[in-house]
Amino acid sequence: MNIKDLIQSIRHRFQREQELPDEVVKGFLRVLDKVRKEETTCNEVFAQLDEYVEKEVHGKDAAHLMPLLREHLDICSHCCDEYEALLDVLEETAKE
Amino acid sequence: MTNRSNESWLSDLRADGVVREEALTDLREIVAHGLPYALSRWLSPDSALFAPLVDEVTQETLLRVLDQLDTFEGRSMFTTWVHKIAVRIALTELRRKRWQDSSLDEIVDNEELPVPARIIADRQPGPAETVEQADMMARVRRILEQELTPKQREALMLLSIQDVPLEEAAKRMKTNRNALYKLLHDARLRLKRRLTNEGLTAQEVLSAFEKK
Numbered sequence: 001m002n003i004k005d006l007i008q009s010i011r012h013r014f015q016r017e018q019e020l021p022d023e024v025v026k027g028f029l030r031v032l033d034k035v036r037k038e039e040t041t042c043n044e045v046f047a048q049l050d051e052y053v054e055k056e057v058h059g060k061d062a063a064h065l066m067p068l069l070r071e072h073l074d075i076c077s078h079c080c081d082e083y084e085a086l087l088d089v090l091e092e093t094a095k096e
Numbered sequence: 097m098t099n100r101s102n103e104s105w106l107s108d109l110r111a112d113g114v115v116r117e118e119a120l121t122d123l124r125e126i127v128a129h130g131l132p133y134a135l136s137r138w139l140s141p142d143s144a145l146f147a148p149l150v151d152e153v154t155q156e157t158l159l160r161v162l163d164q165l166d167t168f169e170g171r172s173m174f175t176t177w178v179h180k181i182a183v184r185i186a187l188t189e190l191r192r193k194r195w196q197d198s199s200l201d202e203i204v205d206n207e208e209l210p211v212p213a214r215i216i217a218d219r220q221p222g223p224a225e226t227v228e229q230a231d232m233m234a235r236v237r238r239i240l241e242q243e244l245t246p247k248q249r250e251a252l253m254l255l256s257i258q259d260v261p262l263e264e265a266a267k268r269m270k271t272n273r274n275a276l277y278k279l280l281h282d283a284r285l286r287l288k289r290r291l292t293n294e295g296l297t298a299q300e301v302l303s304a305f306e307k308k
Contacts, residue, residue, distance in 0.1 A: 020249075024256040025236055026305060028287065032298035035284040042262075043274045050172035050180045075284075076277060078187075078262045085134040085183045090176060092133040 031075045040072040045079050049086060057090045097122045105174040109165060120158060126175055127182045128154045134183045138190055145193065153189060157182040191261035232304045243290050248283040251276055 052069050055062035063070040073080045098118070100108065108119035131150045132141055139146055161178055168177055244252065247269070254265040266276040291298060 020237055020240060020252070022233055024252065025233065025240060026302065027256060028240070028252070028284070029236065029298045029302050032284055032288050032291070035281065035288055037285065039278065039281045041274045042277045046180070046184065048171070050176040053180075054172045054176055075281075078273075081137075081187055082180075082183050084137065085187060086176075086180055088136060089130040089133045089179045089183065093130060 034071055034074050036071060038068065040068045042072075042076060042079055045069055045072045045076070046082070049079075049083060053083065053086045053090055056087065057094065097125065100174070102168075102170050102174040106165065106168065109162065123161070123178060124154055124158060127157050127178060130179045131182060131186055134179070134186055135190065138187070145190075149186065149189060149193075153182055153186040156185050156189075160185065188261070188263050192264060195261050195264060229305055232301055236301055239290055239294070240287065243286045244283055248279055251279050252283070255280075 048066065048069055052062050052066050055065060073083050098104075100119070100122075105119065105123075108115050109123075110116075111119075128150055131153060132146075135146070135149070139149070157178065160181055164181070168174065172180075241249075250269065251265060254260040254268065255262065260268070262273050262276060266273045269276065271279075288298065291301070
């Protein structure tokens with residue numbers, strides 16, 4: 001076992017013994033209200049993200065037109081980061 | 097730079113020789129020009145990481161665009177679609193680099209594995225925490241422990257406590273980002289259902305913590 005694997009195995013053991021901290025529990029609760037049975041996966045969101053962001057940039061109510069995508073963005077911070085970054089690109093390049 | 101319609105981009109990039117080269121040069125410029133805006137929330141242009149990251153991401157974006165050209169459905173401008181791919185590559189790479197760097201720092205600085213500060217801070221109830229809040233937290237934690245599968249728990253610990261990026265956590269759990277998201281989605285649904293069965297809503301539980 002190399003050092004990296006050893007560290008990972010220690011980490012995994014540490015993980016199992018660690019109880020869920022309050023902030024993790026609260027963070028989990030915060031998104032529950034927005035969770036619906038129908039889910040949109042990260043891949044589905046990515047497939048439509050360009051269309052969604054263009055709608056926003058053109059002043060359309062993208063959240064209303066594509067509600068499932070909006071709900072995913074509210075829950076998934078990684079996809080939300082990508083949404084914000086793409087929005088920044090389109091908005092800033094449009095100003096030039 | 098030539099102004100191209102979506103159709104022109106596709107045909108030029110599928111062409112041979114000079115036409116394709118010119119299209120690639122233009123696309124490279126468009127991607128490299130957009131990336132600083134995409135990264136602006138996370139990385140300063142003064143950072144030593146900035147220029148190499150932009151170069152690396154631009155190159156990788158062009159390769160991926162050429163590889164996935166047939167999947168472009170024309171639901172946006174072609175350049176928006178390309179920026180989207182660049183954003184995904186850039187943020188994935190940035191998260192990976194940052195997480196790797198901090199992990200390396202931890203290993204160098206600490207002989208023993210560090211316990212993240214916020215976990216230590218959370219271990220004891222704060223002075224403002226009431227008995228009601230402590231009881232509620234214990235109840236929710238018990239429900240979570242009962243409802244989460246070991247895999248869901250592992251994912252939550254990796255993403256929330258160790259701040260491992262989604263892609264890295266997926267790799268470590270031998271799955272992919274999509275499946276990992278679904279795993280957490282299922283966990284949220286289970287918890288929501290269980291809270292409902294116990295006559296609680298997430299909002300009620302949270303508001304218990306906001307009471308002074």
